[in-house]
Amino acid sequence: xxxxxxxxxxPAADLAEELLAQxxxxxxxxxxxxxxxxxxxxxxxxxxxxTWECEPGASRWEFMGRGEFIHVLSGRMTVQxxxxxxxxxxxxxxxxxEIGWCGTWTVHETLRKVFVVYLP
Numbered sequence: 001x002x003x004x005x006x007x008x009x010x011p012a013a014d015l016a017e018e019l020l021a022q023x024x025x026x027x028x029x030x031x032x033x034x035x036x037x038x039x040x041x042x043x044x045x046x047x048x049x050x051t052w053e054c055e056p057g058a059s060r061w062e063f064m065g066r067g068e069f070i071h072v073l074s075g076r077m078t079v080q081x082x083x084x085x086x087x088x089x090x091x092x093x094x095x096x097x098e099i100g101w102c103g104t105w106t107v108h109e110t111l112r113k114v115f116v117v118y119l120p
Contacts, residue, residue, distance in 0.1 A: 003040050007051035007114050008073045010037070015053060025059040028104065032057035046119040053112045063101040068117045070095050075111030080104050 015035035020027050038050035051073075072093045079095065080086035081103040089095055099120060 005039050005051070008112065010051065012053060015051070020054065020057075020059055025061045025105070028058040028060055030057065032059060032107075048117040049115065051112065051114055053110065054107050055110055056107045058104060058106045060104055061097070061102070063097045063099055065099070066117055066119050067099045067101070068097045068115055070097075070113045070115050073112040073114060075107065075109040077105055077107040077109075077111050080106075 012035050015037050017033060017035050020032040020034050033055045035053040036050060038048050040049040041047070054075075054077075070089075072089050072091055072095075074091050076088065076090040078086040078088050079097075081101060084103070086106075087095070
């Protein structure tokens, strides 16, 4: 089976909506609305893939029990690992947040990404 989707073309209204909260991340700038859909979960549930959208705001992320690869489809954010300079990500950017990555994400413009989360 091949799983195929065009994440950039899915209307936001068709994604599941929820406020950003633990265990994913801790909002730092008030309530932050997110929207998502998981398209693939491995049989052992150690790999998840889908699309995620986030409204502007700042949040604290700690990837202690998982890692994540992302590819930004639209929007813009700055990610800053603790003790390092910030990196701006925008449409076309990819990033890896390996297990143990801790820092902040500041979404400047509503961000849509494709993600792959992996567990050890």
